[in-house]
Amino acid sequence: GCPYARREVTGTHGQQRQLHQVRRAAANASFNPYYSPSASAEDWDSMRSRVLNLINLGNGPRLIRIAWDNAKTWDAADGSGGSHAQTYIGITTTTDINIRADYALLTAIRGSVNVSLSDTAAFAGAVSASNSCLSGVTCANVTFRPGRADATTASDAPISSSFSEFFDAGSAKPADLRASFSRLSQNLTDREIVALMGAHNLGDCHLPISGYAGPWTLTPLAFENTFFRLLQNNATYVTQNVTYNDSVKTQYIDTEGRMMLFVDMALTHDDSLLNWVNYYASNENSFFADFGPAFSNILELGLDPTKLSDYVSTTSTVSTPPVVAQSSTLPAGAICYPADSTPIYCVLTVSDGNNNTVYTVHSVKAGWAALGVGSNSMANGDVIIGWKNSTGGVWTNTFTTIQHAISVNPQSPWQQIPLTDKAPSWANISFSAVHLNTIDSNSGLIGNDINGAITFAVSSYAPISGNIDKLFGVTSFFQHDISGILVKSNSSSPVTSNSTSTVGIAVGATIGGVGLVAIIFAIFFRKQISQYWAGRKQKNLVAAAVGESIGENQAIYGTFNPIGRLSTFNDSTNAAAPVLPVTNQYSHYQLFEISTASANGRAVVSHSTQQQQQTSSMTPSSSGRDALLSTISSPSGRNALLSTIPSSSARDADLLTPNTAGNNNHPRFSTAVMSATTIVATPTADIKQNPLFEVVEQHSLLPNRSEKINQEYVNDIVEFQQYFAAVQALMGEENLLDESNAAQWNIAEVAAWVIKNGGESNAERISRLIKNERITGAVLMVTRISDLCSLLGIHAYGDRVLFEAGITKLRNRAGVIESVTGQTHVSEEPPLYLA
Numbered sequence: 089g090c091p092y093a094r095r096e097v098t099g100t101h102g103q104q105r106q107l108h109q110v111r112r113a114a115a116n117a118s119f120n121p122y123y124s125p126s127a128s129a130e131d132w133d134s135m136r137s138r139v140l141n142l143i144n145l146g147n148g149p150r151l152i153r154i155a156w157d158n159a160k161t162w163d164a165a166d167g168s169g170g171s172h173a174q175t176y177i178g179i180t181t182t183t184d185i186n187i188r189a190d191y192a193l194l195t196a197i198r199g200s201v202n203v204s205l206s207d208t209a210a211f212a213g214a215v216s217a218s219n220s221c222l223s224g225v226t227c228a229n230v231t232f233r234p235g236r237a238d239a240t241t242a243s244d245a246p247i248s249s250s251f252s253e254f255f256d257a258g259s260a261k262p263a264d265l266r267a268s269f270s271r272l273s274q275n276l277t278d279r280e281i282v283a284l285m286g287a288h289n290l291g292d293c294h295l296p297i298s299g300y301a302g303p304w305t306l307t308p309l310a311f312e313n314t315f316f317r318l319l320q321n322n323a324t325y326v327t328q329n330v331t332y333n334d335s336v337k338t339q340y341i342d343t344e345g346r347m348m349l350f351v352d353m354a355l356t357h358d359d360s361l362l363n364w365v366n367y368y369a370s371n372e373n374s375f376f377a378d379f380g381p382a383f384s385n386i387l388e389l390g391l392d393p394t395k396l397s398d399y400v401s402t403t404s405t406v407s408t409p410p411v412v413a414q415s416s417t418l419p420a421g422a423i424c425y426p427a428d429s430t431p432i433y434c435v436l437t438v439s440d441g442n443n444n445t446v447y448t449v450h451s452v453k454a455g456w457a458a459l460g461v462g463s464n465s466m467a468n469g470d471v472i473i474g475w476k477n478s479t480g481g482v483w484t485n486t487f488t489t490i491q492h493a494i495s496v497n498p499q500s501p502w503q504q505i506p507l508t509d510k511a512p513s514w515a516n517i518s519f520s521a522v523h524l525n526t527i528d529s530n531s532g533l534i535g536n537d538i539n540g541a542i543t544f545a546v547s548s549y550a551p552i553s554g555n556i557d558k559l560f561g562v563t564s565f566f567q568h569d570i571s572g573i574l575v576k577s578n579s580s581s582p583v584t585s586n587s588t589s590t591v592g593i594a595v596g597a598t599i600g601g602v603g604l605v606a607i608i609f610a611i612f613f614r615k616q617i618s619q620y621w622a623g624r625k626q627k628n629l630v631a632a633a634v635g636e637s638i639g640e641n642q643a644i645y646g647t648f649n650p651i652g653r654l655s656t657f658n659d660s661t662n663a664a665a666p667v668l669p670v671t672n673q674y675s676h677y678q679l680f681e682i683s684t685a686s687a688n689g690r691a692v693v694s695h696s697t698q699q700q701q702q703t704s705s706m707t708p709s710s711s712g713r714d715a716l717l718s719t720i721s722s723p724s725g726r727n728a729l730l731s732t733i734p735s736s737s738a739r740d741a742d743l744l745t746p747n748t749a750g751n752n753n754h755p756r757f758s759t760a761v762m763s764a765t766t767i768v769a770t771p772t773a774d775i776k777q778n779p780l781f782e783v784v785e786q787h788s789l790l791p792n793r794s795e796k797i798n799q800e801y802v803n804d805i806v807e808f809q810q811y812f813a814a815v816q817a818l819m820g821e822e823n824l825l826d827e828s829n830a831a832q833w834n835i836a837e838v839a840a841w842v843i844k845n846g847g848e849s850n851a852e853r854i855s856r857l858i859k860n861e862r863i864t865g866a867v868l869m870v871t872r873i874s875d876l877c878s879l880l881g882i883h884a885y886g887d888r889v890l891f892e893a894g895i896t897k898l899r900n901r902a903g904v905i906e907s908v909t910g911q912t913h914v915s916e917e918p919p920l921y922l923a
């Protein structure tokens with residue numbers, strides 16, 4: 089039977105809070121459950137900001153669950169257990185991937201701060217529960233005081249052998265529920281029990297963790313009282329068996345794919361409990377008011393409060409809040425682009441006095457605005473993006489740019505402060521962000537002592553619809569969506585000085601007539617902090633390259649995909665795009681799509697005379713067709729450099745062996761299309777002097793790509809149809825995705841895999857997304873599989889379970905996690921984004 093049956097259920101629950109009876113199992117008398125943390129206020133600030141980042145990345149529910157898991161081991165009857173991080177004693181040898189992932193989260197939060205893991209878990213849970221409400225809601229206030237010591241051996245605060253999972257039976261009755269909670273304290277009231285269970289408004293059940301599947305609500309990252317309102321509709325739920333690794337569990341499910349555990353349903357099977365369910369369903373504020381102290385109490389189970397240290401704030405975010413003007417005037421000291429008098433985008437940069445830099449961003453654009461810090465480019469920079477959600481508030485998220493894709497960055501040193509109510513009246517998007525004085529793992533840059541650049545970007549592209557209210561939603565953005573970039577570069581003084589000069593801005597251009605669509609893009613090269621332009625009057629392929637030394641020589645090219653975005657580098661699915669021998673996939677280049685008509689855009693083409701001169705000295709072929717940029721303005725428009733590479737061995741020779749063909753006068757170009765072994769690169773001139781490239785050094789933002797042009801691309805489905813046919817053909821294959829070589833996965837293969845594993849009814853949409861959004865990375869990096877489901881439109885419950893299982897397998901294959909079945913050894917710390 090029920091492991092808790094041995095415990096007597098207390099019929100009445102005292103309304104008055106009593107101090108916990110601290111009576112410990114006498115296993116190891118030498119274990120002192122308390123210590124005095126040496127952490128400073130700044131240490132707690134830094135930990136709190138890391139927790140807030142993790143919340144924004146979707147890890148908040150998991151952190152609450154970790155804190156709860158730790159605390160719930162307490163047994164008031166015999167004094168066993170208690171929150172002393174016993175679970176992690178064997179962490180170096182455990183093969184439990186879930187424990188290891190929890191541990192990875194906790195150690196990432198703790199950083200180098202000298203506190204216990206138990207305190208870290210309780211703190212993270214308290215911060216998460218206090219900061220997971222939608223903006224404008226007075227959230228639960230879960231207090232926290234440190235002082236829990238970590239168990240180091242199994243006999244330190246040992247967890248009773250009768251403790252299994254707190255209460256996890258498929259037959260839960262109200263009495264079982266009360267019995268479980270009375271294990272923690274005889275004093276818990278029904279009211280507290282129901283309030284505590286309201287945490288199940290947040291998060292998901294994960295097949296690999298609990299064997300249950302799905303979220304309780306459709307907004308699992310927002311702390312609300314929806315859980316109780318759904319319980320009022322308990323008649324709309326049916327039971328459903330879920331199978332994972334041969335274990336079958338029964339849960340409840342409704343038509344929207346929301347789940348309930350039996351233990352949740354038990355809250356409706358008793359008048360007293362149901363009374364509180366109804367109360368919280370109609371009083372969200374009361375729910376939060378009750379949840380705060382109830383959860384604070386849980387976090388101190390078995391602890392003597394007089395032996396804990398002082399309270400540490402779980403809610404404040406920065407020690408010195410940024411000052412933001414609350415009027416229609418711009419904040420004093422803000423820098424605006426294109427000019428203060430015509431602000432489209434303004435950034436205020438101040439130091440908060442704690443070596444942190446606070447940026448306040450306002451944009452009149454309605455789509456999104458981004459701010460990045462990096463080593464003179466957005467590559468591997470830390471980027472924070474703010475966008476409008478469906479109710480008009482501004483949500484933010486942090487990212488690292490890796491090549492093109494903007495990936496969520498669990499270690500980002502940004503801390504975000506939405507400024508919904510404090511925007512100047514002209515601003516559509518406003519938020520503040522603090523860049524901490526911590527070293528960034530990718531760039532090695534430090535918050536306000538950065539020898540790099542800050543980059544600003546705006547776009548009026550909204551997040552993919554359906555995702556707008558999700559913190560994760562914006563990860564579907566790519567830099568290709570950017571309509572305007574500003575780079576404020578600084579190599580000598582800190583960015584906080586505001587004294588930096590604006591080096592460049594990429595702006596868009598379309599050049600066209602009937603049937604002609606220009607590809608114009610700007611390349612942002614890290615070393616020079618300049619934008620280079622290339623353009624071509626045909627929708628096909630265009631390339632440009634710069635280089636300085638063998639190691640740095642890089643080529644970049646772009647093609648338009650069916651929805652009009654540029655793809656770059658080795659897009660082998662596009663037959664028209666030969667694979668370049670680019671040696672370094674993680675190039676220093678950034679490619680920005682340029683989208684709207686401008687004098688600047690045309691200027692590129694009008695520079696063709698110069699370009700032709702340059703190229704003819706470089707590739708003196710008799711036909712002259714092999715010249716790189718001369719082809720841009722050639723009438724046929726078909727002879728672009730890269731398309732000629734495979735077309736003739738003679739021309740190949742020209743391009744690939746510059747020294748013998750005499751076309752090596754310009755090492756920058758000649759190196760662009762060859763492998764390192766054939767390069768003799770002796771850069772002589774400043775790259776900016778290279779007439780092949782337009783170096784744009786002016787500051788203005790242009791309007792976005794027109795809808796008409798967008799539509800042209802959207803309508804161009806021929807390429808997509810070919811690709812989709814390939815996907816469909818692959819779906820008949822047995823052995824997709826070579827396990828040993830995830831890096832070589834073909835996009836069509838990945839699409840076929842994902843579709844086979846759950847998305848058959850969404851095959852076309854999934855294929856398109858995977859191709860256009862490089863979903864391969866997203867599948868592997870996605871913080872929450874449920875977000876991926878939303879992105880792909882997989883809502884039906886059965887589909888979702890299959891799909892989630894498929895994605896989990898896919899991640900296993902890619903080495904994101906290793907299988908934990910049988911004796912399989914787990915060799916790597918699980919990445920943080922697995923949570």
Ligand code: HEM
Pocket residue numbers: 149150151152153156254255256265268284285287288290291292293294295297298299300349351383
């Ligand atoms: C009888 C009591 C409870 C039972 C049986 C229970 C059971 C579960 C189960 C099976 C999961 C799914 C875990 C997974 O698959 O990832 C879960 C998740 C969760 N639980 Fe509970 N729970 C109980 C009480 C609580 C309490 C009191 C809290 C906090 C105050 C809590 C907070 C959470 C949260 C936030 C999650 C979501 C975790 C995530 O999304 O990663 N639970 N719970």
